[in-house]
Each structure stands twice: as C-alpha cells, then as structure tokens.
C-alpha cells in the first residue's frame with residue numbers, strides 16, 4: 316500500500332525494551348518512514364507534543380507509566396489527540412484489548428512482530444489518517460464557504476431592502492424590453508405588482524403609443540454613450556398619466572456585450588404641477604395684455620358700427636329694415652359686452668368702491684340663488700366670524716364674483732348637491748406671505764364657495780381662470796366667468812385658491828384684503844399677545860426647499876423650540892436615528908424628490924412607532940391621502956401656512972398622547 320505523500324510519514328515508537336526498539340526502527344526506516352523513538356511514556360508524550368508524529372506504536376507494558384496511561388494522556392491532549400495509536404503486546408501477555416480501544420487506540424499488534432503485518436497495519440492507519448485529515452480540511456473549507464455565502468446572501472438581502480425602501484422605481488429590462496427586475500418603488504409608482512410586471516414588455520406596460528417614438532432616441536443614446544437621462548411621460552396601471560425623471564444605463568456582460576438596461580425613475584408629476592401653478596400667474600398676465608390689446612381694437616371697430624346703426628334706424632323706416640337693424644344692434648352690444656368682460660380681466664375693474672360688509676353680500680346671493688337655482692341644490696351660508704372685517708370694494712362687482720362662482724357650482728351639480736358659502740377673518744403673516752407670491756402681510760377676509768359637484772381634473776385646474784377656457788358645450792359657456800372673477804379680485808389686491816377633487820367637489824377661496832380699522836388692529840394685538848411658546852422641545856423640520864427650512868427654523872427658535880433641519884428623507888432618517896430620544900415632533904413636507912414624505916414617514920414609524928408627525932403639503936390633501944397617512948401622521952398643515960397655524964398645530968401635537 317503506497318502513501319501519496321511526498322514527504323515521509325513520521326512514526327514514533329515507544330518501547331522500554333531497547334532491542335525491540337532497534338529492530339522496529341531499522342525495519343521501518345528501510346520501509347521509507349521517518350522514525351522517532353521514546354523509551355517511556357513520559358518522553359513519548361513530550362515528543363508528540365513538540366512535533367506531532369503521524370502515528371504512534373505504543374508498547375502496553377512499560378515501567379512507570381504503562382501504555383494505557385500514556386494513550387489516555389495523548390488522547391486527552393488537544394495537540395496529540397488525533398494521532399492514531401497502535402498498541403504492541405506480546406501474545407503471551409493477557410491484555411484487556413477492549414480497554415485499549417476504548418481509550419482511543421486504533422489497533423493492536425502482537426509480538427513477536429511479523430514485519431509484513433506491521434507494515435500492512437501501519438500503512439492502513441496512515442492512509443485512514445490522511446483521509447480523515449483531508450476530510451477535516453474539506454469540512455473547514457466548506458464551513459468557510461458557507462459562512463461567506465451567508466454573508467453574501469445577507470448583503471444581497473440588505474441591498475434588496477435598500478432597493479425597496481427608495482420611492483424611485485427601479486427596473487431592469489433586457490434588450491427586447493422584457494422586464495427582468497421590478498422593485499417595490501415600481502409597484503407603488505405604477506400599480507403593477509412584481510408578478511404582473513416580470514416578463515412583460517416595458518414599452519407596452521408603461522407608455523402610450525404616442526410616446527414610443529421618443530424611446531427610439533434613447534436607444535441611440537444608449538448605444539453611443541451607454542446612458543441616457545431625461546423626462547418621460549408614462550402611464551400607470553390605472554391609466555393615470557405621470558411624468559418621471561428617468562436615468563437609463565446600459566449593462567454589459569463579462570465580454571462587454573450589451574446585456575440589459577437598468578432604469579431608475581423618479582416621479583416628478585406633483586413637482587411639474589406645482590411649477591405649472593407658479594407659471595399660471597405669469598401666463599394669465601401675458602394673456603391679459605394680449606387680450607386687452609385686441610379688445611381695445613375691437614371696441615374701436617364696434618363703436619362706429621353702433622353709431623351707424625343708430626343713424627340707419629332713423630333713415631330706413633320700413634319694418635323689415637328696422638327688424639334687421641335691431642338684430643344688428645343687439646349683436647353689436649353683445650360683442651361690446653364680451654369685450655368689456657375681457658377688459659375687466661385684463662386691466663382690472665374700475666367702479667366706485669366703498670366699505671362693503673361681506674355678510675350682507677352673502678345673504679343677498681343666498682336669496683337670489685335660493686330663488687333661481689334648482690330645488691335639488693341646497694344652499695348653505697355661514698359666516699364663521701361674527702365680527703367680519705369690512706373690505707373696500709364695489710358691491711356690484713363682488714356680487715358678480717360670488718354669482719359667477721355659484722353659477723359654476725350649480726353647473727357642476729346637474730343632479731343636485733350642496734353649495735356652501737362662508738366667510739372668515741384671516742391674518743396673513745410674513746411666514747405665509749413668503750410662501751405665496753400673491754399674498755401680502757395683513758388682514759384678509761376669506762370667502763369660500765364650495766360645491767359637491769363633478770370637480771375639476773388636475774390637468775386643467777391651472778387653466779380655469781384663462782379667458783375663454785370652458786369645458787361646457789358650445790353656446791352654454793363663454794369661459795369668461797372665472798377670468799372676470801380673478802380680474803375683479805386682483806384689482807382689489809386679492810387672490811384666489813382652488814381646491815378640487817374629481818367626483819367629490821370644488822372649493823374656491825377668495826382672499827380679499829380687509830380694511831385696516833381699530834377692530835383689525837386690536838385683533839392683531841390680541842393675536843400677538845398670545846404667543847404659543849415652547850420649552851426647548853426639539854423639532855425636526857424636513858423640507859427640500861432651503862428657505863422654508865430656514866424660515867421655519869428661525870420662527871420656531873424665536874418661540875422657544877430647538878430645531879434640527881433635514882433637506883430630504885434620507886437625511887431626516889439619519890438625524891432621527893441619532894437624536895431619537897430628544898426629538899418631540901417631526902414636521903415633514905409630504906412632497907419631496909428622491910425619498911418622499913410618505914416613505915420617510917413609513918421608515919420613521921419603523922424606528923419609533925410612537926413618533927409624532929405633522930405632514931405639510933403644498934397640494935390639496937385628498938381624502939385618499941388622508942386615509943393613507945391617517946394613522947401615522949398626527950395632523951396635516953396645508954402650505955402656505957401662517958406662523959400662528961404652525962405654532963398651534965405644534966402645540967396640539969405636543970399635547971396629544
């Protein structure tokens with residue numbers, strides 16, 4: 316039997332009989348082993364510890380320490396316990412073989428020693444020992460591999476969790492546009508579950524037919540630069556149109572061949588809408604300038620026409636001509652009226668202004684609408700403040716404003732519903748004014764007209780104030796109602812806000828500057844005499860707009876709070892983890908790029924289920940949003956808000972359990 320070791324195997328012989336030792340030594344060395352000898356158990360153990368041999372041949376009967384004791388010691392020592400021990404006994408000696416085997420010996424050889432037998436047994440046990448060694452090594456290697464794999468799996472799991480925590484939609488598609496990876500963000504954004512999305516064609520799932528041509532350009536860029544970045548119009552499972560900021564990266568295999576495409580999409584629909592709202596003011600202004608130019612020229616054309624008609628009326632006295640002239644006159648006047656409306660939008664309105672009590676106007680409107688609107692429409696009015704401030708306006712124009720709003724509300728409820736008209740005092744402070752370009756610091760009266768009608772779709776809400784914008788059938792609406800309203804309101808230095816939810820209803824809030832009177836003065840004093848101060852509580856403010864962060868920080872600090880600010884969800888979470896113990900309330904903008912408010916709220920909740928949160932939103936909070944966040948967010952604050960509103964909300968949340 317050969318041993319496949321290049322190095323010689325080492326055998327230690329332990330025997331007190333020198334002649335035995337000598338004979339075995341010669342024979343084993345001849346057989347190709349390296350041989351060590353020991354004359355007693357004590358020195359054998361020492362040697363074995365110092366340089367462990369591959370095998371020990373151990374005489375049972377020795378003076379001082381016998382073979383059994385030596386074997387026992389070898390087997391209880393960590394360095395030597397794995398060395399195979401073969402006992403040597405004379406056949407005449409009566410030995411308890413079982414005892415030896417129990418102690419850990421692997422074999423017995425009886426003296427006088429047959430060389431062939433010794434060699435055979437030694438080789439077998441060395442072979443076994445080598446096999447065992449190799450097995451142990453393999454085992455150790457396997458254990459290392461398993462632990463490495465476990466670590467890798469853990470890492471993958473962590474990365475997958477990271478991929479799922481971001482609100483960005485992350486997907487991978489192959490070169491045939493088949494979806495191969497779809498994260499939780501993609502599920503949320505598009506509404507398609509992972510099982511539904513995998514294997515589908517991304518172009519069919521996410522795009523309208525019209526936008527597909529844009530994708531061809533992306534392919535070219537991918538080929539040339541391996542990446543692409545830009546905005547894309549997509550659709551969700553429900554068919555909702557969304558806009559995403561999209562980053563495409565071409566992935567290659569080991570040979571550098573294109574393999575798949577990694578796409579990261581951030582939803583920027585809300586942001587785009589907000590931008591559009593911002594642009595609305597400017598657009599209305601330029602439309603106004605344009606319209607007023609045209610209206611002016613048209614007026615100049617209509618005036619002589621009307622004059623001529625009046626002259627002809629005197630000249631052509633036959634009945635037929637008189638009838639035609641009358642039709643002509645009516646239509647010229649209609650045209651002139653339209654022009655007047657356009658001009659009132661463009662330039663604002665003149666007309667005598669006096670002190671007007673809004674409550675009085677509201678009750679007049681209530682009277683007219685109750686008489687003329689269908690019975691299926693219920694009219695409710697209430698002034699929330701008894702001492703409503705007076706405004707400086709023209710009563711007829713204010714009538715027109717409220718009437719136009721009420722008529723629109725009526726038209727939005729063909730099957731009936733409720734119209735509510737209310738008014739209240741409202742103090743706009745610097746805080747609010749800086750968040751809303753149209754508002755100035757000071758007292759306002761807010762008139763609200765709300766209905767339970769069809770609502771206004773988001774796509775058109777920015778257009779409703781434009782002259783001639785109408786969704787009504789030809790002949791039913793001119794689209795001048797709201798543009799007249801805004802013309803009048805702006806001429807008073809006021810502004811309007813619209814909140815609408817499709818199928819739920821619409822709310823127009825008209826903000827009109829109130830007159831500065833002693834009443835208003837005392838209100839302001841009272842208001843500021845009752846600051847709601849904090850007691851050093853820590854507040855975490857999360858908003859992506861720097862100036863809002865700074866403004867809120869200085870406000871809250873002035874009122875005795877300590878403030879930490881974060882510019883996005885990730886920073887907020889990091890700060891919260893670090894200062895969890897001392898942060899009392901988190902004020903968070905629900906609409907931020909990268910990680911939005913709702914995701915941040917979710918993560919904060921996992922860190923601390925009791926966390927107190929105030930959700931701030933620039934958009935109208937829909938009933939759906941409130942439902943989603945209802946449990947986790949203590950209260951909502953619509954932007955823009957006044958310092959007072961913020962401080963009150965904060966007090967409310969701080970005092971709530």
Ligand SMILES: Nc1ncnc2c1ncn2[C@@H]1O[C@H](COP(=O)(O)OP(=O)(O)OP(=O)(O)O)[C@@H](O)[C@H]1O
Nearest residue numbers: 723724727770779785786787792793794795796797
């Ligand atoms: N309360 C409302 N509910 C739903 N949609 C509304 C409401 N108010 C206005 N709108 C929408 O805004 C559009 C413009 O309104 P606006 O009053 O300017 O014009 P109009 O009502 O269509 O016509 P006009 O008032 O000149 O007869 C309307 O066509 C409608 O689509």
Ligand SMILES: [Mg+2]
Nearest residue numbers: 719723796797
């Ligand atoms: Mg109208």
